[in-house]
Structures are given as C-alpha cells and as structure tokens.
Amino acid sequence: MSFDGLFTRAIVKELNDTLKSGRISRVNQPYPAEMIMVIRAHRHNYSLLISANPSYPRIQITNTPYKNPAVPSKFAMNMRKYLEGSLLEAVSQVDNDRIVKLTFSNLDELGDQEHLVMYVEIMARHSNISLVNEKTGKIIDTIKHVGSDQNRVRLLLPGATFRMPPKQDRVNPYLPNQGYTDLIKQTDDVNELAHGLQQYYQGFGRDSAHDLANRLLKSDDLPTTYHAFLKGFDYPDPVIVKTDRGKQRFNAFPPMGVAEDQLQHFDSLSELLDAYYTSKAEADRTKELAGQVLQVIHTELKKDKRKVKKLNQQLDDARKADYYRIRGEILTTYLNKLKPGMQTIELPNFYDNNQPLKITLSPELSPSRNAQKYFTRYDKLKTSVAYVNEQLKLTNAEIDYFQNILSQIDLAAPADVQEIKLELEEQGYIRQRSHSKKRRKIKVAKPEEFKTSSGKTVLVGKNNLQNDRLSFKIANKNDTWLHVKDIPGSHVVIRDPHPSEQDILEAAQLAAYFSKGRESDHVPVDYLPVKNLHKPNGAKPGFVTFRAQSTLRVTPKLLKK
Template identity: 70%
Template sequence: MSFDGFFTHAIVHELNQQLATGRVAKVSQPYPAELIITIRAHRHNYPLLLSANPTYPRIQVTTIPYQNPAVPTNFTMTMRKYLEGAIVNQIEQVDNDRIIKLTFDTRDELGDSQQLVLVSEIMARHSNISLVNKKTGKIIDSIKHVGSDQNRVRLLLPGATFVMPPKQDKVNPYLPNQVYSNLARQYHEVPSLAKALQQRYQGLGRDSAQELASELLASDNLPTAYQQFINSFNDPDPVLIKPTDGKTQFAAFPPRNASPDELQHFATVSELLDAFYANKAQEDRSKELAGQVLKVIKNELKKDRRKVKKLNQQLADAASADQYRVCGEILTTYLSKLKPGMTEITLPNFYDENKPLAIKLSPELSPSRNAQKYFTKYNKLKTSVAYVNEQLKLANDEITYFENIENQIKLANPADIQEIRLELQEQGYIKKKKKGKKQRKIQVSKPEEFHASDGTLILVGKNNMQNDRLSFKIANKNEIWLHVKDIPGSHVVIRSTAPSEDTILEAAELAAYYSKGRDSDNVPVDYLPVKRLHKPNGGKPGFVTFTGQKTLYVTPHKLGD
C-alpha cells in the first residue's frame, strides 16, 4: 500500500491519539527536507518526523536516531521561535488528501494567544512543510521556498498568503451517500473496478483501490463492505508484506490475499514506517548530505588525474632528453655550417654514421644560440625528473585518498557523512564557516561493531576519522588489524590478541565488504598486529604504513547478512 489518502487517514488518527494536548519540547532539522518536533504528551516524549523528502515524504513518530548539523538552519530557528512551548490543539487531514494540518496554541511576543498551523503536504517532489498564522493566513516560513518562477498559482514564501493546492475533481470517500454500489454493479473485475474507484474517489492509491474493489466484489452487502473498509483505517493492524518473489511493501491492515507467513505485524503505524523506511531513508539522507562532498571529490579527482597525465608526459619527454644533448653537440661541432635565418639543417650524426640527423632551428637565433637552446632543454628535462616523480607520487596518493572517501560514502550513514565533510574541511578541500559563528565541535562517532561466530568483537571504521581513532586510540598494540591489499577500504580490528582462524577469516570478509573490492569474488586482505602500524608525519587521515603482514584471499561478506 502506498502512502495514499487512506494511509494518511490512519496515521493522522494515530497521531491525534498520541499527541493531542501535548507540548512542543524541542524542534530539530537534522536533514535538509526533514523536521523533527519532539512533543511531550502523556508523560512521554514523541519525536514527530515531518518529511518533505521528494523520495520518501511522510509524517510519523520515529525512534530512528539522528544527528543535528553543527549550525541550525534559518528555518529551524524560525520553527523554534514560534513552536517551542506550543500546545498541540489538533491534527487533521484535509478531506482524504495527503495534506495534514497540525494546529498549535501558543502566544506571540506580547503574550496574546494565537493559533499557528503547520501544514505538511505529502506529494512526492511537491512535498513541503509550511508554518502559517491561522488568523492572517500568512506564511511564516516554508522548508522549501517556491517562488513565482516555479509556480504561478502558489507562492510558498515568508509573508505570502497560504493557498491550498488545487483540489482534484474527486469525492471524499468518508462523506455519506456514495455511489460505490453503482460502480460495483457496472464493473465485475478487480482491475476495472479499482480503476473506476480511483477516478471517482479521493486518496485512493492503486493498492488501496484494488483492495477495496476485492472487498466489494466478494461481498453480498455492499454498504457493509464499504463501511468496514474505510473504518479499518481508524483501527489499523499495521503490517509489512514480505513476499518471497517480490519487494517489501507496507499496509494499514493485512491484504485479503496475503499469506500469514509473508506478514510482519506492528503495534503502531509509526513503528511500521520506521521498519520500512529505516534503510531506504538512511541511504537517501546520506546521498542528500553527500551531494556537496561528492562534488568536491569528483572535482579534485578530475584535477589530479589531469595532473598525473601531464606529469607522465613530462617524464616521457625527459626520457628522450639525451636527444636534445646530441643535437646540441652536433650543432656545436658543425657551427660553421649554420647560416642566419635557417629553419632546419641536416648534419652527420657521429653517434650513428648511417643516419644523418635533421635538426630544427629557430631562424631568429644565432648559430651558437641555437646550439645553446638544445643544451638548456636537455638540462631542464634532466633536473625536472626528481621533482616530477615527487609531484606524481603526491598526485597518485591524493587520488587514492579521494577514491577511498568515495568508497566510504557508498556505505555511509548520515553521521558518517558529516564526519567526512568535517575531515575535508580540516584538509582544506571544503571551506569552513566564517569564524564569527560559533560552531559545535563534532564528536567522532564510534566504529561499527560486529561479533564473530565465537563472540569475538570486531570493529570497523566507516570513515578516515574513525579509522585513525580505531587504529591508534582504541586498539591495543597486540590486537589484530586488517585491511584489503592495495585498494581503498576500512580499517578493521579484532579485539583479541590470539583470535581463531575462523574469526580472522570472518574479519577479513568484513574488511573486503567495507572496501572498493566488495563486488569481487576473491579479495586479498592483509592482517598483522596493531603495533606494526605506523602513521607517517603529515600523512592524510586514514593513511598508514606497515610491515610483517600476512595475506589471505576471501569473498566479501557482512556478518549478520
């Protein structure tokens, strides 16, 4: 079942029971298009998530942990100013549409009572969250600003009059005197009846329409079947549907044709949504937060690869430096044969008598200056080799560094992305905020924990800051450290000084999984005691050197999968 009007009805009914008369304790905006309002109700804190994410828009109580950005956005500060301390008066759905209005009772700067309405529009890429003064109808702020160049009908900007989205020419299915019986008599197959119901009624997603059509066609009492269907959203039995041959879906109640073995039941609709969106939303949030980071990385990689190509060409030119020396020596020997204004001359080659040498000349230079030009070119190329090799190593090391971060982002959660961003700021690749604004220091999160089959703890660094902390702060010197051989990957530590062969194998599989080689079948992984690691002076985060390692070949695998 999609997040349609009926499912919205179910979540609104649940939220009203949980949150009505509650007080706003805290407002946060951990992600660009998502707002979390912590409401204290019935002696319990409920983090209410309102998401205007174009891929996963929704409203629910969430228990998934989140991390706020170091500096709150202007929208966050506005929401805190107007909503913190406010009382939840009512949560209502607009008709049977995916629009939810949360009404708050609060007081203005003068202490006079006022009502504010937070409007959540759950409409894919048009999703938005707007705070509106109920008395004036003016928008205080929206999480996404929409100007006249984007939408001529609706302005969603501070100070503009709030206008509801245009209504569809459909009927609210909760109103009396419906015509479902006529439709059921006209259409005798589920697909055709479901389509007709969708065209007639508001808020019917495809899955809901098919379920209602099945109920009507299977019943001898159409009014009862219809009423039971729409009333079921007031008392839902939330389920995840996990078919063996299809993708996981969610529903407010078990579908008619679903097998009990395919169903996972939940106590509340919000718990169902947490279970369904946990991984999907985290991946999407990570991609959203990683947007600028990835842009910086791609630009730096582009520059470095172009630099490597140029440096390799310089090395190739230096390899033929002797040719310039030979030309200079031959010109010096036959200097008397050179005439002013010549552009080329062919002279005997005393290094190879069978091959006379054609030498290009600059007509504006004297004969001796032409010879000196070749010696200068030769000396310049020979002396440049050491510098070019040094620059080539630096450029290749930087490419490896950025490829490693690219790999980390693929498996990162939002907290990891913030640490990667902080790392790039510290390295000077991303500009820091102005010093005038005080920034909260980001604490490096803990490495991810896994347990081997025998219970041994295995730690995995998910970014370079975690890698450094794991290898040089957390791990003991005699514990075992692992890393994929010669490709970007995470630092892995077995919290044991004498792990079994099976544990080393499982840790190596983890190291391969958290690396650029995760899609390969046979990945080499080095392992050694932590005490053999060394951090070079000036080395970039996550970079280490080591000796005395052993290597084994494994297939990437994440423990618990």
C-alpha cells in the same frame, strides 16, 4: 501501498491517540526538508518526524536517532520560538486527502492564549510544512518557501495568507455514496475497476484501489465489503509485503490474496514506517547532505586526472631526451661543417653506423649556439624527470584519497558526512566559515561496532577521522588491524590480542564490505597487530603504513551488531 489518503487516515488516528494533549519540549531540524518535535505525552517522550522530503514525505513517530546540524536553520528557530512549550490539542486529517492538521495552543508574548495550526502536505515534490496563526490565517513560516515565480495562485511565504491546495473533484469515500456499485457494473476487470476507484474517490493510491477492486469483484455483499475495507484503516494491522521479485511495499493491513510468509507484521504504523523508510531515507539524506562534498571531490578529481595526463606527457617527452643529446653531440663533433644561416644539415650519425641524420637548425644562431640549444633541451628534460615522478606520485595519492572518500560516502550515514566535510575543511579543500564567528567543533563519532560469531568485538571506522581515531587512539597495540589490500576501505580492529582464524575471517569479510571492493567475490585483506602500524608525518587522514602483514581472500559480508 503509498502514503495515500487512506493510509494518512490510519496514521492520523495513531498519532492522535498517542500524542493528543502532549507538550512540545524540543523542536529540531536535522535535515533540510525534515523536522522532529519531541512531545511529552502520557509520561513518555515521543519523537514526531514530519518530512517534506520529495522522495519520502510522511508523518510518524520515529525511534531512529538523528544528529542536528551545528547551526540551526531559520525555520528551526521559528518553530522553537512558537511551538516549544505549547500543547498539541489534536491531530486531524483534511477530508480524505494527504493533508494532516496539527492544532497547538500556547501563550503569546503578551500572555494571551494563541492557537497555531501546522499543515503537513504529503504530496511528493509538492510536500510542505506550514505553521499558520489560526486567528489571522497568516503563515508564520514554511519549511519550503514557494514564491509567485513558482506558483502564482498559492504563495507559501512568511506573512502570506495560507490557502489550501486546490481541491480535486472527487468523493470522500467515508461519506455516504454508491459510487462503487456503479463502477463495478461497468467492468469486471480488476485493473479497470481499480483505475475507476482512483478517479472517483479521494485519497486512493494505486495499491489501495487495486486491493479494494479485488475484494469487490469477489464479494457477494458489496456494501459490507466496501465498508469493512474502509474500517480496516481505523483498526490497522501494519505489514510490509515482500514481493516475489524482492521488492517491498507497506500496507495498513494485509492485502487480499497475499500469503502469510510474504508478510512482516508490526505493532504500530510508525514502527512499520521506521522499518520501511530508515535505510531508504538515510541514503537520500546522505546524498542531500553530501552534495557540497561530492561537488568538491568531483572537481578535485577532474583537476587531478588532467594533471596526471599532463605529467605523463612530460614523462613521455623526457624519455625522448636522448633525441636532443645525440643531435647536440653530432653538431659539436662536426661544428666546422656548420655555416651561419643554415636551416638544416645532414651529418653522419656515429650512434647508428654513420647513417645520415638530418638535423634542424635555427638560422639566426651561430653553429655553437645551435649545438648548445640541443644540450639545453636535453638537460631540462633529464632534470624534470625526478620532479615529474614526485608530482605524479603525489597526484595519484590524492586521487586515491578522494576515491576512498567516495567509497566512504556510499556507506555513510548523515552524521558521517558531517565528519567527512570537516575533514575536507581541515585539509583546505572546502573553505571554512569566517573565523570572526565562533565555530562549533564537530565531535568525531565512535566507530561502528559489530560482533563475530564467537562474540568478539570488531570496530569499523566509517570515515578517515574515525579511522585515525580507531587505529591510533582507541585500539590497543596488541589488537588485530585489518584493511583491504591496495584499494580504498575502512580501518577494522578486532578487540582481542589472540583472535581465532574464524574471528579474523569474519572481520576480514567486514573489512571487504566497508571497502570499494564490496561488489567483488574475492577481496584480498591484510591483517596485522596494531603495533605494526605507522602514520607518516604530514600524511592525510586515514593514511597509514605497516609491515609484517598477512593476507587472505574473502567475500564481503556484513556482521551482526
């Protein structure tokens, strides 16, 4: 089931029952298209997530932790100004549409009672959050500004008059009607009936329409079946349905014809949405926050790969240095045969059984200068080899560094992206903000913690700053350190000086999972005591050298936390 009008009705009832009369204590905007209000209701703090993310728009109570950006957005500041300290009077739905209305009461700057309304539109890429002054109808702010160049009919800008989205010519299914009886007379095909229900009724998603169509076609009492289906959204039994192909969908209650072993039940709709959306939304948020980081990395990688190509070409040229030395020596030997103004000369090559060798000359140069020209070219190529090899080594190391960061982003949480961005700022790849403004330092998060089957603690660094902190600040010298061999990956530490072979195997599987080789079946992993690690002076974050390691091959696997 999608987050359609029927599911919206169910979640609105849950939110109203839980949050009504609660007081807003904090407002945050952890991600560009999402806000969280902490509401104190019934002696409990609830985090209300309101998302206008085009891929995962929704409204729910969440238990998923989040991290605020260093500098709050203008929208967040406005929401704090108008909503913190206010009372949530009610949560309601506009008709049976995907529009949720939150009504707040507060005191304005003069101490007069003020009523504000927040409209949450859950409509894919058109999703938005708008705070409106109920008395004037003027928009205070929206999380997404929509100007006249985007929509000539409906402006969503601070100071504009708020207008509801255009209303579709469809029937509210909760109002008295006989539309379903007319539709079922026209067809006995479930897909056609489902399509007809979607076109006739307001707020029906494809899954909801298909479920009702199934029930109506197998019913002997159409009105009872129809009203029982609608009533189910007022008394939900939240489930995630697992399909045969491994996909999942969520429903307010079990759909007809689905076996119990395909269902995962939840105590509330919000818990259901947390379970369904958390991993999907986290990945999407990470990509959103990583946009600048990825752009910088891809730009630097492109430059480095061009540089490697150029350096390899220079090495190829250097390998031909003897070409110039041989010609210089032959010219020097037969210098008396050269005449001014000659463009070419054919001389015996004493390096090849005196076979004739044709040598190109510069007619404007003297014979000795022509010979010296070949020696100069030879010397230049020979002396460039050491420099080119050093540059090639540094450039390839930088490519490995960026490939490692790309691998980290694949498994990163939004907080990890902030640390990766900080790392790139410190390395000079991303320009820092003006030093005239006081910049809040991002605190490096703790490494992620897992447990082996025997209960041993295993710590994993999720980015290079965490890797350095784990390996050289947190780990004890006798702990066991692991890392995939010769490919980018996380630093992994077993917090035990004498781990068993099974502990090492499980930690190695974890190290392989948090690496670029996570899709492979046999990944080599090095392990050694932490005391054998060394970080060279001036090395980039995450880079270490080590000695006396052992190696085993494993299949990547994630451990339990």
